[in-house]
Amino acid sequence: MPLDWNGIAHVTKVDPAEDLPGDLDVLAGTDLVIVGGSDGVTEQNSLDAIERIQTRFPDLPVLQEPYSSSHVSSETIEAVDYLAVPAVYNGDRENFVAKHVDFFTQVGSKPEEVMGAGLPIVGDLIASRGREAIAEISDKILGEGYVIQNLDSKAATVSGVDSLYESDEVAGAALATESFYGFPIFYVEYSGTYGGPEDVAAAARYLDETVLLYGGGIRTREQTQEILDAGADAVVVGDCFHDDPERYRQTIP
Structure with a gap:
């Protein structure tokens, strides 16, 4: 069943390697949580974060956005509503297509060898039951077209991003996301820096069915509203959830 984005305007990005606020009631009012990160993230701390959030807010949708297969297990797959798999348009080949092609090559030819594959999907579950397991989790996989617009960010470093897109290229990536790749999510990521509405407005013109997310530097309600007014379906807020x-x-x- 596809994720219903109606009514989702505020998304919280939770890094499981960071301390969660002692009072999780701070999440009251957010519409969806994405759990994921790179440094220090494990399957266990991912599961711990997911379970803590779901215990306090059992009706709050939770996605896992893993960077590595080691972040995922059958337990995390069962716990979350969806797995969000990014394809970084302005990153290197490894972070756009190589992980995906390598993974499905192994699934198709030798499913018993999928353990430890590069795509962030649980290897042992697939290896044990092959096509049956793929069918079981396929409804939970959401592809994300990603553009990273902060060269100084950790996200840019780990994704091999060495150049930024102009706004017309962001618009082109949005158009490709919906009309060619068919991903349900297009994500403009400024990762800690507020990029403003220009890229959002450029992308929004080309998206009808694909959800447009903006993340990066949101620290006020006015910034949230500016991004939503520019055409984003939702803002993604992460750093200040942990820090302030x-x-x-x-x-x-």
Whole structure:
């Protein structure tokens, strides 16, 4: 069943390697949580974060956005609503197509050897049951077209991004996401820096069915509203959730 994005305007990005606020009631008002990160992330701390959030807010949708297969297990797959798999347009080949092609090559030819494959999907589950397991989790996989617009960010480093897109290229990536790749999500990521509405407005013109997410530097309700007014379906807020929960509350529209 596809994720229903109606009513989702505020998304919280939770890094399982970071401390969660002691009072998770701060999440009241957010519409969806994405759990994921790169440094220090494991399957266990991912599962711990997912379960803590779901215990407090059992009706809040939770996605896992793993960077590595080691972040995922049958337990995390069962716990979350969806797995979000990024394809970084302005990253290197490894972070756009290589992980995906290598993974499905192994699944198709030797499913018993999928353990440890590069795509962030659980290897042991697939290896044990092959096509049956693929069928079981396929409804949970969401492809994300990704553009990273901050060269100084960790996201850019790990994804091999060495150049930024102009706004017309962001628009082209959005058009490709919906009309060619058919991904349900297009994500403009400024990763800690507020990029403003220009790229969002450029992308929004070409998206009807694909959801447009913006993440990066959101620290006020006014910034949230500016991005939503530019055409984003939702903002993604991460850093201040961990660093300043009271300021985080001010990003909720």
